[in-house]
Amino acid sequence: MSRLRAVVAALTLGAPFAATAADVTRVASSFEDDDPFGMFIDVGFENTHRRTKIVREVLPEASGGTRQYANELWYTGNDPRLNFDLAIGIARDVELSFGLPIVFQRNEEWRFVSETNAATSSIINNCLRPNGSLTTPGCNPFTRTGTEPLFNVPLETFRGGVGNMRFGLAWGIFNQRKDETKPNWVLGLDYEAPTAALLDPSVVTSKEERGGVGDRVHKYTMYTALSRRIGIAEPYFKVHYTVPVRGPGAYSNCNNPNVGLGTPSNCDLPGWDRKETGIQAPHTGGMMFGSEVQVYNQPTRKFTLDARAIANYVSEGRYYNELSGALRKLLQTGDYMQVGGQLGLKVQISDVLGLKGSGTFLYNTDHALTDEKMGKDLDGSGEVDPTVNPAEINPNFDFRTDFVSRRFYASESKDFRLDLSATFTF
Template identity: 50%
Template structure:
């Protein structure tokens, strides 16, 4: 350990370790000998956007009679969101915190633009709803518990290791994807899904750097009053089966995706802790988003929840935190994620025990399945999809 301390001293040029952990392993702590009460308040604004090309499978005749599917542009898509985030974390014991957060979505706008008519066949899509969607309102409340199992500030022989469980409650009113919104008549933003996120993160301060690693898993559970496509049979292939045996609201409604995420990176301290301090943060991010039925990039056009296939998100984030004094700091981040290509209309045909690609009987037909766009040869896909996110946050530490 004496050799490790000597190396750290050389790297820091005599600069002492910062008392706080990396942002990703920060935990409010109370009842400490030198600090009886710990509290963090974060208030900030977040801007996010997603841009995609939406393409459609079509069949092109060939001399041998085959019809290999090709992808043709159907729409270009953009979603733009601005929200205010307020988060509070209070120490309820040593190295244990309770957190609460509530977002206010100021706007969530979607736009679809059509390509030249000869480039895509979307004649079977009803565009009378318009190619705009507008939403806003209070988002889902967030609650969490965090525990710093190890804390490097207290024992420099160990890294800081934090375990968390976060719960997103379906407090926001449910939105209706079939509702034709206007800029002056916006819909709400709630999906009525409970989301439980289990995560663990490690960080270790070595000189001016503090590398970290985090893994998280989000488990969705459909909540009360969640929307079902059977609430409005727009675009359904077998609406007569709604509510019949095997096609309950739970079966025909939202099936939010599971998400597994891995984040790794490092913070870099610039300046002495005794003065104003700047910390830089660079990380890489990867998420696996499972298949599910939810509001995706085409739902606003078709007016229903749609079945998406699984996809990966790959990207990174850069951030900077300026510590004004021991009570106030400012943080800004910029993140980019690339989403791998995935189907937007991949509803199953129904119960198909003999695997012939058809429902076994009329009652076995999936009410959500629409042969026009869920069947191979007519499906829609999101390609070249990318997310951008910018945040600016002020932090109060007590």
């Protein structure tokens, strides 16, 4: 036991041991014997930058029957916002929270990659209409005769506004400060309400006339997190899962059927109601693990490093992705993984004020950006046959972008995020 105490003393550099929760297990608590009311106010600036190379399948005939991909575009998206979060203890180790983001701007830009230009891009030299017919008789993409671009490049879109409100409830099942034999263990549920103005991808935007940022989808996130202070370190672990539920007024591409739909006449027919043709937000889940390390501990100042590894899964769905702003519609997107990490620093200036800063990097695995299914068997014949029953064609299916050998994919996709925030503790 004496050897163990010596090791602990060395780890803490002689500092007194105090079991305080890491950020992922922090819970506002009220009605404590020594603190009748607990509250946290977080005000932070967040800027997320995504950069993705967009590639396209090459026609099998042109590649010897082997699927290949041609580099087309660089996509960049920038999303700076101000986040307000309030957490109030409503009982011992029980917290009610509220959050609201203000999106200053959500700007997107598409430009050709270095080896592609207007003369060689299949986006510009396109001979098909969404229904699969030729733009003009005798259209030739190689001579650029009779072609119509999918969209013009370079291109920019501009959005912004107040984001979705968030409400949360968290319960600290165990609290190490109260019982040193147990870790900090939190169980929580967050609800994101679809309060933001609707994002309509078909609307042309400008810096003066920005579009909305809301998807009109209810999101329920369940999570649990554990941490335990061991000397100057506090390792932690968190898992989470988000279930989306389409809300009233959610967008459907059939709202504007003349923008990129192959068979708009099938909108609202049996089998193709708004539930089938509208947004299908992805399920998301993930985990993180890491540790906070207290590198400086004085009565008036505390410095803590925070390093974590992150892994997330995003399921397939039809939603706004890296090509939606250019094609002006929601797109069927393949599933993908996000892997990366975060490095942060916390500075506790006083019992009331703390400052935090962090940088996050995530790599997104390659995935499809345009992958609508052609249709579904509605007459029970056992197959989808558009020639026999045209009503079986998916209204969203676009022969220009969803047909095999014409689909677009996200490649070399990376997210960079910077967070700066102040926390007021009461």
